[in-house]
Amino acid sequence: MVATGPVQSGKTLAAFVIPTMYHLFEIGETVIVGLPSMDMAADKWKKDFAPAIEASRYRDMIPKSGTGSRGGTFTSMTFANGATLRFMSGGGGDKKRAGYTARVVVITETDGMDEAGEVSREADKITQLEARTESYGEQSRIYMECTVSIERGRTWQEYTQGTRSRIVVRCRACDAWVTPEREHLVLWQDADNKLAAKAAARFACPSCGVLWSDDDRRVANEGALLVHQGQEVTPDGVIVGPAPETDTLGFRWSAFNNLFQKTGDFGAKEWGAAKSADPDNSEKALRQFTWCLPVEADTKDSVPLDQDVICRRRSKTGRGKVPDGTDCITVGVDVGDHVGWYVAIAWQDNANGVIIDYGAFDIASRDLTPPVAILSALRGRYDVFEAGWDGRQPDAVWVDSGHEHKAVYTFTREAGKRYRPTKGHGVRQERMTAYDSPRKLAKDTPVIGDGWHVAYQAADQVWLIHVNSDHWKTRAHQYLTAQAGQGGSIVLFDAPPQEHLTFARHVTAERKVDEFVPGKGTVTRWVRDRRQNHYLDCLHQAIAAADHLGVKPTEASAIRSTPQPKQFSKQKAAALTMPDGRPFLITERE
Numbered sequence: 001m002v003a004t005g006p007v008q009s010g011k012t013l014a015a016f017v018i019p020t021m022y023h024l025f026e027i028g029e030t031v032i033v034g035l036p037s038m039d040m041a042a043d044k045w046k047k048d049f050a051p052a053i054e055a056s057r058y059r060d061m062i063p064k065s066g067t068g069s070r071g072g073t074f075t076s077m078t079f080a081n082g083a084t085l086r087f088m089s090g091g092g093g094d095k096k097r098a099g100y101t102a103r104v105v106v107i108t109e110t111d112g113m114d115e116a117g118e119v120s121r122e123a124d125k126i127t128q129l130e131a132r133t134e135s136y137g138e139q140s141r142i143y144m145e146c147t148v149s150i151e152r153g154r155t156w157q158e159y160t161q162g163t164r165s166r167i168v169v170r171c172r173a174c175d176a177w178v179t180p181e182r183e184h185l186v187l188w189q190d191a192d193n194k195l196a197a198k199a200a201a202r203f204a205c206p207s208c209g210v211l212w213s214d215d216d217r218r219v220a221n222e223g224a225l226l227v228h229q230g231q232e233v234t235p236d237g238v239i240v241g242p243a244p245e246t247d248t249l250g251f252r253w254s255a256f257n258n259l260f261q262k263t264g265d266f267g268a269k270e271w272g273a274a275k276s277a278d279p280d281n282s283e284k285a286l287r288q289f290t291w292c293l294p295v296e297a298d299t300k301d302s303v304p305l306d307q308d309v310i311c312r313r314r315s316k317t318g319r320g321k322v323p324d325g326t327d328c329i330t331v332g333v334d335v336g337d338h339v340g341w342y343v344a345i346a347w348q349d350n351a352n353g354v355i356i357d358y359g360a361f362d363i364a365s366r367d368l369t370p371p372v373a374i375l376s377a378l379r380g381r382y383d384v385f386e387a388g389w390d391g392r393q394p395d396a397v398w399v400d401s402g403h404e405h406k407a408v409y410t411f412t413r414e415a416g417k418r419y420r421p422t423k424g425h426g427v428r429q430e431r432m433t434a435y436d437s438p439r440k441l442a443k444d445t446p447v448i449g450d451g452w453h454v455a456y457q458a459a460d461q462v463w464l465i466h467v468n469s470d471h472w473k474t475r476a477h478q479y480l481t482a483q484a485g486q487g488g489s490i491v492l493f494d495a496p497p498q499e500h501l502t503f504a505r506h507v508t509a510e511r512k513v514d515e516f517v518p519g520k521g522t523v524t525r526w527v528r529d530r531r532q533n534h535y536l537d538c539l540h541q542a543i544a545a546a547d548h549l550g551v552k553p554t555e556a557s558a559i560r561s562t563p564q565p566k567q568f569s570k571q572k573a574a575a576l577t578m579p580d581g582r583p584f585l586i587t588e589r590e
Contacts, residue, residue, distance in 0.1 A: 002110075002144045002158040003251045007289045009258040015145035015251075016108045017052045020085070023104045023141070025058040030084040032100065034107035034129045038089040041074060044108070049085070088129060103136040105129050110146035111153040126154055148252075151294040162250030163243065164229035167257055169220035170237070176207035177225070177233035180256040182291045186211075188267035189274075201267020203256060214262055221257055254292045266290060305477050305511070307504035311497035313484055315354045319493045320389050322346050323354050328395040328549055331385060332541030334534045335374050335403055337365045340381065343538035344394065347546050350487035351553040353479065356389055357493070358503055358535060371407040378411040382419075396545040398422045398465065400537060409462045421462060422541055424469035426526060435468035451475075452544050465548075472540035473526055474512055479543060487553030490543075506535035 003015035023031045035041060053062060061080040076086045086100060107113070113125040126144075133140030146155040168177045186204050191197035202211040212220070225233055231241035255266050269290060273282035287293040317323050326346040333342045344357040361381055365373040378399065385394055401408035401421040412419045425435035437453060438445045444456040451471035457464050482489035492500055509530035 001142070001249045001251065002155060002162060004146060004148045004155050004159060004292055005253040006255055006258050006292050007147055009253070009260060011145055011147075012048055012108065013052065015143065016106060017048050019143045020049070020106045021052065021056065021058065023106075024079060024083045024085060025056075025061060025081065028081050028083050029104060030086060030102045032086050032088055032102045032105045032129065032132055034105060034113065034126070035087060035089050036109050036112035038075070038087065041087040041089075044087075045074075045077070088132075089125075101132050101135055103133060103139060104141045104143075105133055106143040108145055110144045110155050110158075111149040112146075113154075124154075147288055148292050148294050149288065153294065156294045158248055159250035159252055162246050162248030164250050165226050165252070167221075167224045167253055168227055168233055169224045171205040171207055171210065172212075172216055172220070173205060173210040174208035175235060176205070177235075177237070178206045180204075180206055181254060182293070185255075185263070185266055185270065188271050191267075191271055194268045194271050197271035198264035198268040201264050201270075203263055212263075217256065217263060218259055221259060224257070226251075252292055255290050305480060305508050307501070307508045308497075310480055310492070310504040310507065311500040313480065313491045314494045314500075315491045317354065317356070317494060319495060320357055321493065322356060322390040322392050323348060325349060326354075326392070328546070328551065329356070329389065329392060330542045330545040330549065330551075331394045331397040332538035332543075332545065333378075333381070333397060333399040334537040334541075335363065335378070335400065335408070336534075337370050337373075337403075338363050339534075340374075340377055341534040341538050342381065343535055343542050344389065345490065345539075345542045345546065346389075347551045351489075351546070351551050352485065352487065353490040353543070353546070355490060355492045355539075358538070360534075371404050374404050374407040375411055378408070379414075382411070382415055394418065396420070396549055398467075398541040398545045400424060400541065401464065406460070409457070409460045413462055420465050420545075422465045422467050422544075424467050424537070424541075426469040426473075435466065435470070437468070449544075450547055452548065467541065467544055469537075469540065470512075470524060470526055472544045473510065473536060474524075476507065476536065476540040476543055477512065480507065503535050505530065506533055507539060508536075509533035510536060 001015075001019070003011065005011045005015075020031050020033060023029050033041075033044070035044065050062070053059060058079075063077065063079065074087075076084055078084045086102065088100070107126065107129060110126065113129075130142055133142060144155065144158060148155050148159075150156070166179050168179050170177055180203050184204050184206050185201060187200040187202050188197040191200050202213070203217060204211055225237065225239060227233060227239055228241075228243050230244060231239055233239055255261070269286060273279065273286050276282040284295045287295055315323065322329070323346055325348045327349065328347050329344060330347065331342055331344045333340065335341075340361045340363055342357075342359060342361070343355060345353045346356045347353050361377060363370075363373045363377040367373070368376065385397060388394070395418060397415070397419045399408050399412060399419065399421055401423055405421070405423075408421045412421045435451070437451075438448055438455075441448060444458070445453060447454040451468035452465055454463055454465050456462075476490075479488060479490040484491050492503070510526045510528045510533050512524060512526055514524055
């Protein structure tokens with residue numbers, strides 16, 4: 001049984017608490033309750049289960065002592081009739097779910113668990129919870145309830161692949177059996193303000209168009225019927241047609257069926273969303289939380305980048321040449337087992353960057369162990385960097401320590417303060433975690449920047465720079481799309497476009513997308529389209545290193561990707577004259 005409906009419409013009580021209580025007390029059997037996190041267990045007991053049980057005839061079955069009876073963190077509770085309420089989460093190791101079985105599983109906030117865990121090689125958590133009932137075969141019972149999220153979310157998929165049942169009501173005017181939806185909420189559109197929208201809003205019959213009052217809506221819902229996909233209701237109220245061939249009841253209701261709110265409340269929400277400063281998010285909220293519809297267009301590219309355009313973003317100076325007016329040079333380095341990569345950027349006034357050099361260097365891991373080979377290669381690269389470009393040495397070199405960090409730590413300790421090890425953090429990337437910026441300075445965290453911070457690694461006696469890779473990859477793409485020459489832009493050294501093709505392919509190997517994630521809202525993540533992305537990693541480190549040195553575009557010119565319209569001063573306007581030479585504006589004539 002999969003149920004979904006608007007928020008604050010009784011969904012938790014009807015589709016989560018009552019089924020659990022039925023099996024615990026009427027049937028007297030153990031129930032597994034699935035939660036996205038075990039931190040929710042005590043809260044669900046205190047706010048959902050305990051008040052309902054205490055208000056029922058089963059109140060005396062609540063244990064007076066033992067685990068969970070006095071609150072706190074707990075995993076199970078055994079009632080006076082011997083039935084056990086067992087909480088299981090979508091987090092932690094898979095063994096926590098594997099060792100317990102029951103005939104009944106009741107899951108809340110389903111879409112928040114519809115993803116395989118970071119440490120799991122097994123199926124998603126919902127499937128694992130369902131597996132706890134397999135020994136009961138066709139006698140097993142699984143309940144799910146959740147606010148609908150996206151079309152590919154578990155709730156909507158289960159609903160549409162099940163009976164896809166809907167509530168039908170009879171119109172008092174035409175006697176037709178109908179299911180009013182969002183498009184049948186009318187009259188709020190012409191209102192001048194939210195209060196007027198609230199007063200005017202009415203549901204209209206989908207069949208005859210007559211307007212319904214709140215009393216009409218209440219009476220209609222009290223006489224409602226439930227029909228499955230493919231079924232119809234005859235004029236005399238008889239359901240006809242075969243039920244779908246499925247073992248899942250998919251049950252949905254919408255705002256029209258939510259009698260905890262007036263029709264005017266929905267009209268006010270619609271009017272407010274239409275006038276919102278962020279209509280996209282307002283629309284998502286209405287679809288999910290009011291009308292129980294999946295969010296559309298859940299993923300979109302945020303920063304498009306074209307490799308052919310990058311190849312043509314060239315300065316007037318060649319490889320290895322430091323442009324006049326250069327304030328500092330930063331370098332980003334990435335290392336693997338067999339190859340390393342680097343990008344060097346010369347920074348001029350207002351954060352105008354010129355990539356003066358980039359390239360790959362060999363790491364002899366076939367002849368030496370990887371840590372030794374990487375350390376040897378970095379030492380060789382040190383000599384090259386210290387020779388400089390046009391004799392100018394780099395002001396900051398950041399080396400990614402994600403691979404063989406001990407070798408990188410050793411190298412940066414030897415190389416001096418201009419060389420720093422880094423650790424990248426990004427959302428849902430390989431072996432990476434989301435960046436978590438410290439909230440305040442401390443002895444071992446003396447510097448906190450924009451998407452980076454310095455932290456002391458006592459065991460290795462090294463200062464490590466943690467970098468928000470997602471943030472600085474976004475900034476790297478913005479620098480490459482900003483108008484060349486304006487503040488916060490980057491161009492490449494002068495060379496034929498085909499010479500920059502490999503670099504361009506690396507920096508476009510990943511793309512940033514905004515994705516709606518159930519339970520989290522819209523989140524940003526980077527998707528890798530091609531395996532070779534090393535110059536992008538070097539580039540974003542070099543840009544972050546420049547930020548560490550104080551290289552920032554002025555606020556007025558920072559990272560615009562399109563030209564701004566010309567501004568005409570008052571002096572130019574006043575210069576307009578009549579044919580006889582007098583000022584054009586009469587107010588400026590003597």
